[in-house]
Amino acid sequence: MISRYLNGDLSRTEQEKLVNWIKDSPKNQRLFFELKDVWDASHEGSNEKVNEQLLKFYRKQATQKRTKSISSWKSVIAVAAILVFGLVIGSVMQIQFGQDNSQLESFYVPKGSRSEVTLADGTKVNLNSNSYLKFDTHFSKNNRIVHLEGEAYFEVKSDKNHPFTVQTNNFDIVVTGTKFNVSNYDDDQLIGATLAEGKIELFTDDHQQFEIKPGEKISLDRKTNHYELNEADVKSETAWINSEFIFKEIPFPDLIKRLERWYDVQISYSSNEFNEMVYSGSFKNQETIWQVLDALKLTTPIDYEKISFRKFKLNYKPM
Amino acid sequence: MSDFDHIFRKYHNLLYLYANKFVRNESISLDIVQDVFASIWEKGKLELHDEHLKAYLFNAVKNSCFNYLKHERVVQDHQQRNIERIMQLEQKYYKSGEQSLIEKENLDKIYKAINALSVINREVIELSRFEGLKNKEIAKKLKLPVRTVETRLFRALSELKEKLSKNNLRILLNICVLIKS
Structure with a gap:
């Protein structure tokens, strides 16, 4: 009856009988469950x-x-x-563009390396792989505008009277003295900025304005063209610097x-x-x-x- | 994380058998096991000592199964009453601290024990457990009366039970000898 229960059809009366038999004594119960256990265990995996x-x-x-x-x-x-x-220091390629008056200076960090640049105003910029930092040759303490493609971490020298601007293809970031990370590789769907210290303002192409606080991250989904402000893990966002x-x-x-x-x-x-x-x-x-x-x-x-x-x-x- | 893979591979089949023992439904058993693995993944239980981890896994599967059955019970019809009674008894049995072979042994040992059975007993076990044939189908295939198949299956299971529990005893004895010496 046990083997019929495990691998066959047990009629209702037989089922009844089995239940009663199991309940009859602890010995029966043990025997039944041990046998069923062997049955359950002997299965091909x-x-x-x-x-x-x-x-x-x-x-x-x-x-x-x-x-x-x-x-x-x-x-x-x-x-x-x-x-x-091995951090490839000094692998920054300095490219001079054009001979005309509006000269543009450009730093390019190739793939596979990272680099650090200090600008004329004392601002430190860490550039990640495959990034361009461009600025006018007139860049100075009073004229602080740079253009970025790729990823960079800025430690901006504080100067309340002369805001520092990072331009990208989708938005401009305006700051006075802060530390922040900008990532806008043109093949990424999500681009954005993360703030470590201070305060930054972000002006979008389509005239939106965001204020970002430390520990926050703003990201733009380029597919939906939607901006989102989130809490960020600054440490992991900026880990690439180290x-x-x-x-x-x-x-x-x-x-x-x-x-x-x-x-x-x-x-x-x-x-x-x-x-x-x-x-x-x-x-x-x-x-x-x-x-x-x-x-x-x-x-x-x-x-x-x-x-x-x-x-x-x-x-x-x-x- | 290779650790996780390792644990998953080591315990998955055992836990699945264990779950299926109670819920008797392949896909539900698999789901339960998946959820239990998700819980160790999330809770970072991976650092547990292997013995503790094993105990945790089996306990978690058992509890999930019993929980599942509790909810399922309401839906069952009267036809199932007797079977359900057996299942309840079984749950009580395992709640009282009895351990399943699945928990105690590794699968290799169980397969070894099956291989060591006499040919006629092994045949019915293999046809029923590995090939999933019902007693009636086995009887047809082997051209035997169903009754004989049932007896052989019973004998095979009894023999396996003896072998596997004896094994345990021997291990215990060995430990005693070790302690004495």
Whole structure:
């Protein structure tokens, strides 16, 4: 009757009988549950199922995370900590444009390096990979306007009478003396500014005006053309200055773009599976791109191959 | 995090079997296990010592299953009353501190024990558990009376039970010997 209960059809009267038999004595009960336990335990498990479930788990975590607020970032996928790549100081390429009167001076930091510039007014600018900082040759203590493409961290020399302006293609930032980070790579969907100290004002193309307080971040979604003011983790936003790479809940495509700029490589991927994933993690200091990709491999269902010099391809590969 | 992968791979099948033991529904069991893994992911329980982590995982799965059954019970019809009574008894049994083999053993040991069964007993276990055939179907396939299949299955389970619990005893004995020496 027990084996019929476990693997067959038990009629109602038989069921009744079984229940009574089990209830009859603790000994019966023990025997029955031990046998059922053996039955329950002797089931074939497949690795395929585990892999499938693990992937499902990661997907679920990724999509859930996207909807959570910034403050709930405790579930870090601490990716890895590796060695120093070497900050390429002095790799700033100074380009002089034109011979006419309105001369423009431009600093360009190539992919794979970062640099620091001190302007004539004493303002310090850290420039991230693949960024341009341009300003008029007339830039001076009294005329403080720069144009930025890419990412930079400004420590603006305080001067209340002469505001410092950072122009970008989408907005202007006006400050007197503050520390803030601006990111506006033209291939990023989300661009914006994060304030560490002081106060900044932001004037948009379409005549909106925002005031940003320390610890806040304003971002523009270029797809929807919508601005949003949020609490920010200044430390992780500006970690790149110290050659650290901290990222919080950023979409996979953005992560790839950052890696490309950071390491001066090209990374291609085709699968749509990647797009729904959101990443958090930190690379303490400049691992090689190989190490970063290996770390990614551990946390996500990917595999990579090197196609040619500085070119990688990611493939979707369920774990 | 490879740690997490490792834990997931190590415990997933066991936890799934454990959940399925109670809720008897594959997809619900899988969901329960997913949620429990999400809880250790979020709460940072990964740093727990492996033994504690294991205990936590099994407990969490058990509680989720019992919770699920509590809510499910209301919906069940009278047809199911007897089966439900058995399930309630089973819950009581495990709430009293009894441990399942799934919790105590690793799957390899269980498979080994199955392999060590006599051929005729192993056959019915494999057909029923690995291939999912019902007793009637096994009987047809082996050209045996259903009754015989049922007896063999019962014997196979009893034998397995003996083997697996004996194993435990031997481990205990070994520990005693170690302590003495």
